[in-house]
Amino acid sequence: MNLTLKIWRQKEAKASGSMETYKVSEISEHMSFLEMMDVLNEQLINEGKEPIAFDHDCREGICGSCSMYINGEPHGPDRGVTTCQLHMRKFKDGDTIHIEPWRAASFPVIKDLVVDRSAFDRIIQSGGYVSVNTSGNSQDANAIPIPKEDADNAFDAATCIGCGACVAACKNSSAMLFVSAKVSQLALLPQGQVERKERVLSMVDQMDTEGFGNCSNTGACEIECPKGISLDNIARMNRELLSAKI
Amino acid sequence: MAINKGFLNFSILRKFAMALSGLFLVIFLLQHLTINLTSVFSSDAFNSLSHFMGTNPLVQFLLQPILAFGVFFHLSMGLVLEIKNRNARPIKYAYSKPEENSSWMSRNMIITGVMIMLFLGLHFYDFWFPELKLKFIDGIWNNETRYFIELQHKFHDPIRVALYVLSFVFLSLHLMHGFQSAFQSIGFRNKSYTPFIKKLSSIYAIVVPFGFVCIAIYHFLAQ
Ligand code: SF4
Numbered sequence A: 001m002n003l004t005l006k007i008w009r010q011k012e013a014k015a016s017g018s019m020e021t022y023k024v025s026e027i028s029e030h031m032s033f034l035e036m037m038d039v040l041n042e043q044l045i046n047e048g049k050e051p052i053a054f055d056h057d058c059r060e061g062i063c064g065s066c067s068m069y070i071n072g073e074p075h076g077p078d079r080g081v082t083t084c085q086l087h088m089r090k091f092k093d094g095d096t097i098h099i100e101p102w103r104a105a106s107f108p109v110i111k112d113l114v115v116d117r118s119a120f121d122r123i124i125q126s127g128g129y130v131s132v133n134t135s136g137n138s139q140d141a142n143a144i145p146i147p148k149e150d151a152d153n154a155f156d157a158a159t160c161i162g163c164g165a166c167v168a169a170c171k172n173s174s175a176m177l178f179v180s181a182k183v184s185q186l187a188l189l190p191q192g193q194v195e196r197k198e199r200v201l202s203m204v205d206q207m208d209t210e211g212f213g214n215c216s217n218t219g220a221c222e223i224e225c226p227k228g229i230s231l232d233n234i235a236r237m238n239r240e241l242l243s244a245k246i
Numbered sequence B: 001m002a003i004n005k006g007f008l009n010f011s012i013l014r015k016f017a018m019a020l021s022g023l024f025l026v027i028f029l030l031q032h033l034t035i036n037l038t039s040v041f042s043s044d045a046f047n048s049l050s051h052f053m054g055t056n057p058l059v060q061f062l063l064q065p066i067l068a069f070g071v072f073f074h075l076s077m078g079l080v081l082e083i084k085n086r087n088a089r090p091i092k093y094a095y096s097k098p099e100e101n102s103s104w105m106s107r108n109m110i111i112t113g114v115m116i117m118l119f120l121g122l123h124f125y126d127f128w129f130p131e132l133k134l135k136f137i138d139g140i141w142n143n144e145t146r147y148f149i150e151l152q153h154k155f156h157d158p159i160r161v162a163l164y165v166l167s168f169v170f171l172s173l174h175l176m177h178g179f180q181s182a183f184q185s186i187g188f189r190n191k192s193y194t195p196f197i198k199k200l201s202s203i204y205a206i207v208v209p210f211g212f213v214c215i216a217i218y219h220f221l222a223q
């Protein structure tokens, strides 16, 4: 495949960036999107140009670091996959592909396609944990009976990889899907009960402090989330917060 | 500590208040439509119902101020949230396909909302302000037969009727998203009720504005 790529280039956080056009040829349809980016970077290096900076680590949909807004959607046109799992067979020979970083005031661009997602870390630090003793004498988690439905829902919520596609997709840059998944995975389990109220209040407070927008239930996040995190979690977090506050 | 923060300082609780005021307005619309509908069948029934609503102290001095506050709150909070949301993404995408993941109605609540706000300006100018003047400045409280004539008089003008019809299209679009979205905001979502609420929302969003449109057109044609 021969492709035209329009990619956001930005030297550093403070620089003003712009969309630049590149051509790549002989791209195999079996390549992943990141492999196609590797080919482009090789080409740029050979030409003595600065390669394009982008985040990646596991390249198998687990770490959540690959983050590209591809052809108008986070993680591209496929559903239920991250950018690293997106295959070039989703595109056609001669296509023009637009690639941008996540756009949100809370995710400032560091360089090219790399954004600073430490806002998510601060939200987790504010309450996304359970205080259990892990000194070696902790109880086996399986010793506590948990209804199957709760276990399943908690597990589903826990599959969130913190990629930030929900924020990128949302017209309000709201982080509600991410935060609600993190609140839910603990609120549903007995181990999470002790800090339940404090957790939701602190995490939502931190989310607001970071400057994410307000959820207006467009549902874009759920559609674009590579892990299929459900809006059920947002409704649950709304209930959690209300009951914690009153 | 987050626990000590005021109610409306939490984004989620602002949305919660937004949803409650919206649902309150949804109920009000139903009541408004019911009274308007009587104007099609009997001018006497319409007059006596309007007179009751216009003079009953409970309606006038308790429900009316609550309604006015509900409208004002829903509008102003909607604007505040819109500004905050815009600030959350100062740099827009160069290329974006929002239609791939969300409905036009859900993304444009501010547009439909502002159009409804403009309509309310006209509607208040037509009915509410003259009503206030008549009662509170001129002191006329006991004219029981004026309501139907006032209504007919307003819907004489084709431009006004067209503006009303257009406004109800915006109202319908606003309700299509807003009605069911309010339930999500208050956390009311589960596998058995949510599909029903979504259907009810669509039916309400079509039937209620359409009802108002029919009444306006009826009075225009009946003259
Ligand atoms: S909720 Fe989905 S889109 Fe959002 S951070 Fe988690 S995995 Fe990514």
Ligand code: FES
Pocket (backbone or CB within 6 Å): A055, A056, A057, A058, A059, A060, A061, A062, A063, A064, A065, A066, A082, A083, A084, A085
């Ligand atoms: S690189 Fe780890 S999820 Fe894509």
